[in-house]
Amino acid sequence: MTSPTRPTRASMRRGAIAAAVAAFVLAGCVNYAGIKSDKQLTSAGALETKQSLPGEGGQWPSLDWASQFGDPQLPKLVAEAIEGNPTIAQAQARIAKAQSFTESSRSNLLPKAEGSYSWTRERLSATSLYPPPFGGTWLNENTVLASVSWDLDLWGKNRARLNSALSQQKVAAADLQQARTALASSVARTYNALAQLYALRDIASREIANRKDVSTITNGRVTAGLDTNVEKQTALGNIATSQANLSDLDGQITAVRYQLAALLGKGPDRGLQIADPVLAPGGNVTLPDNVPADLVSRRPDIVAARWQVEAAMHDVKEAKAEFFPDVNLAAAIGFDAFGWGRFLTAASRQVQAGPAIHLPIFDAGALRAQLKGRYADFDLDVANYNETLINALSDVATQVASIRAIDREMSDAQRALDASTEAYRLAVIRYKAGLSQQLQVLTADNNRLAAEQTVTNLKMKRRDLQFALIHALGGGFDAQAAGLATPGDASNAANAQAAHASS
Template sequence: MKSPSLSAPAPSCRAAVAAAVAALALTGCANYIGIKSDKQMAAPAQFESAQSLPAQGGQWPSLDWASQFGDPQLPALVNEALEGSPSIAQAQARLAKASSYIESTRSNLYPKVDASYSWTRELYSENALFPPPFGGTWYSENNVLASASWDLDLWGKNRQRLGQAVSQEKAAEADMQQARVTLASSVASTYNQLAQLYALREIAEREIDNRQDISRITNGRVAAGLDTNVEKQTANGNIATSQANLTELDGQITTVRYQLGALLGKGPDRGLQIAKPVLNPGAVVALPDNVPADLVSRRPDIVAARWQVEADTHGIKEAKAEFFPDVNLAAAAGFDAFGWGKFLTSSSRQIQFGPAIHLPIFDGGALRSQLKGRYADFDLDVANYNQTLITALSDVATQISSIRSIDKQSGDAQRALDASRKAYELAVIRYKAGLSPQLQVLNADQNLLAAEQTVTNLKMRRRDLQIGLIKALGGGFDATATGLVVPTDAPSSAHASN
């Protein structure tokens, strides 16, 4: 007679039990339900700029833009600064650090293999775990073990971490390019400031000559009894004032030379070795076509901000993968024996293998908090990208508008200078002939000085704005030529990773 046995559950019963267990596990596990973001990066077309940034058929700046000003010393100084400035070295160090993080994160995608060996000499107690003859005897234990492990990365956590590291490296590289553009434009602007001071110095020298001429005429009139000692002392005082202005300009020139030396990454004496600038007048300025759309790949700061958003997207996906089980395969093999006699024999073998599974069930909200932080980083960097784009468009529009305004002012200023020069020449003739008082010629001299300074300052200001426009247009940077173009399938918002 057969003993009774329990019958196996029916297939439908097993399925129901499995479904119930799965439902219980899912409801008990940590999840990211309700955590999301609706922030999106703005497109250039969202911002109206057709009137401010019209298509004019101009060219984007090239990397050798400094040569267009006709002074061979300027591009040489720019290259010297880019090669030796500590600010560029700092940006390069940040890029190297980001690159090293890529190597460390990429290693998580591959199996890891380790080997170890240990030798232990131990006296075992007679009254503990091992009885005699082991207890109370010295023994040597040899252990050699080779182990391997591999994180299967079923949910792409490690791959997203690598993608984040790559994006951050791209952002660091774009930041370095921005540092180069900023440094080059700073060198050019400071060099233009030096040229402006030299031009004003030439005006000051001519002013001293003019006032010395007036003083000589005054001395003759005093000797003839036509003027008094008041006019004589006034003329002498004006000469001294002009000489003081000249001395002040010399001090400013020395200061700017020191600034150039610092920009070049050298000592102040390097600035004293720079020759007098011989810059040409600024050329005609025309905006390239389709500035708003193309600016996003021409401005390194915009490209850096875009890559940072891309890094945040990978970070969000990595944080979401933390909610799913980790599966790690591990295996080890080796030998373990007392003494040396049987150390490497088959009886001393040790082998172990098996998967390790980690499933977050209850973590007190740590994973959700981490994901919320990643979304906050995403929202912040999206806002930063949008602000960078708005600032870039405004920067270009401001520079081109200021150049157009100065072009109009320059014509009027030049006509005023021509009239002031003629008035001064006539006033000198009349004063010398005794037909007008000294005050009239001094007023004409003052008007001529102001007119010359205005024309010179406008010319230098226009060139400085032209340098600013070059920087605003990216300073010759092109993401397509440097491999920094963001993938076209990259999401523009966090929705793609929800």
């Protein structure tokens, strides 16, 4: 009878290779056959926009666009809001959280080393495994151990997780830019609303003066016996109505000031310190060339949606890698001894090393369900991107069309104001001369007042639409300059995605 022989290194190596091959074969029991996606990113060039968004040689908004409206207070308010609004702080916190996920994912690609020491005071049983002199006595057990482990990531699972985290970090950074753009636009549009209320208040103040003049004329006519107390009371009632309108506008002005203070991230008293707006009229509106193609890198919400798709693609890759075996290398060395005298001697050494293989054989469909969920997330993110792109193009086209419509309407409204102003002037002259009744003056006054309010509201609405258009064009954001350029344009990304989905 022959004695057993110690395994040679060659036989151990052959055994490890055979185990790895067997693991790979067995992993075939769990597979992702038939699970894929056919969703495609919409290319901006594939959408019909030539009539709605023609190239006009205009410029994209710059980051300091607020300074082009001639009011030095506006860019200062925008900067104050970006610095102090809680919305920005929330977006910055999301970036910090995304960075922590990235750092955690990156750590999985590197070996890990740990060290430990333990001391145990224990009494060993005299009737168990340990004979005297150990059994039945109190002993000190000392253990020190240093270990190293490394996940080889043969199928790229950890790399895919890191790439997904990096993409999510880009999403958070683009969301911050979107928050800044939206906040700047909100400040400008609210500031414009304040300017509109002040313009209407000026009209109301002039109207009170006009109606007081008419009341003076009426009093003279009553004394002369040309009018009665009816006309006198009517004139007084019109003055009171105008004064009530002025008080209402003052209340609205205060409310808008409070809204501005909230946008600045300050208390309501900050709004009361804002000086009266002195905004200049907006200039001509000319669209940049290649709006559909360039908008994908000029709108931070589109950039964020594109990076979200990229993150979902890497999540799919990670889920696919779960179907293959995990191979981890681990090694540990240390000392373990009872008592202190032999603790750090060669005889107390303990050493262990070897690979650990984890392979899925039967999981009741858990991995396939997980991959289906990742593909569903991918499909949702693709749909969200397509919706964001379509809505962005519609947003730009809508603002441009509205501005052009107001430009056409403005000339007619101005002519109506000029005519009604002259009619009012003539009516007052005739009334003062006793050639017409008070009713004719009041009718002309109401027409003139309505026409002046219409012109003022149109001017303010046009500037509001200009602010909205600047926001729709990205508010000066540039993905390339911000380090957030997406991996290829939409069409290339769609082709890459389709190739990946079918793999």
